[in-house]
Amino acid sequence: MMLEILTYPDPRLKEPSTTVETFDEELRNFLSNLEETMRAGPGGVGIAAPQVGRFQRIAIVDVSSHKKVTKHHGRLVLINPEITDWDGFEIAREGCMSVPDYTGNVIRATHIKLTAQNENAEIKYFEMEGYEARAVQHELDHLDGLLFLDRLVSRRHDLFQRKTHQKKK
């Protein structure tokens, strides 16, 4: 079943989500609907539960359809995810199903370490990089009531200019 996506400026998108305590059939049902909703969009590669009005720390990410991404973990159900380590940074464009018709440049860590539970409450450990790491950071922001709009960087200060500034020193 497709779920309805909350879209900005809906104030509920700013609501922080709470820890998932119960791993039951109802949760697994919700996960299947959440995934269906994510995959319904043409470029949908990640979704977080609060985007459909369920304020629990749940996200699904699958960047395997992204042609240029070679390193990824396929379909990931991330419950109560925590990033434990960040490294590197990169600016790239992001879109969001909750912010239709607008994209912007955002800085994200290029490498992260992550722990999360799966649908069976098993704790998993991941090391991620590149676009998958970006997608996860975007979804975890949703769990804290943040949108990429909160993290926009100037078009005029992108990586190329930074690199040239560094060379001059």
Next chain:
Amino acid sequence: MKNWFMLALVGQDRVGIVAQITDALYRGGCNLGEASMLRLGTSFTMMMMVNTQLDENTLISVIQPTAEKLGLHLHLDQIEGELHPHPEPDVKIVVHGADRAGIVAQVTGELANAGLNILDLETGVGGSDKKPFYFMQIEGNATQGMEALQLALEKLKETLQGNIDINLSPLETFDL
């Protein structure tokens, strides 16, 4: 009936330009659509889509006193405006090399022939006075596909004999 106008203002940069101009527009009962405002050299440039009941002359009379006080030149056109979907760039081109005349025309000319519709272009000069270098960043739509642009750039690199770096990369936007 409400009209849309493209309002352009350019003048010496100083603090408060944006606040004073937008305040004049607001007091005149105008709404802003999309806007691009930035400092270029020592000038400040503003382009705004303005939505208003006013006709052209009345709109000018609303802005002119503030623009004059701030030393801004004003240009106004009526447009077919609305809040419309943004065209999403699907390609990015970065060019850099030793500073030289005619490079923008040469690069954009070849790219236009290969179907590039430019949505955003910025250029600048960096480095020291003795050894300036030039850079340009373009975002746009490859209306004839990426291969056409790639071919055009290969040709260009040959013509320029390696005095310039040109990198073409696809821009894909995914929903998260």
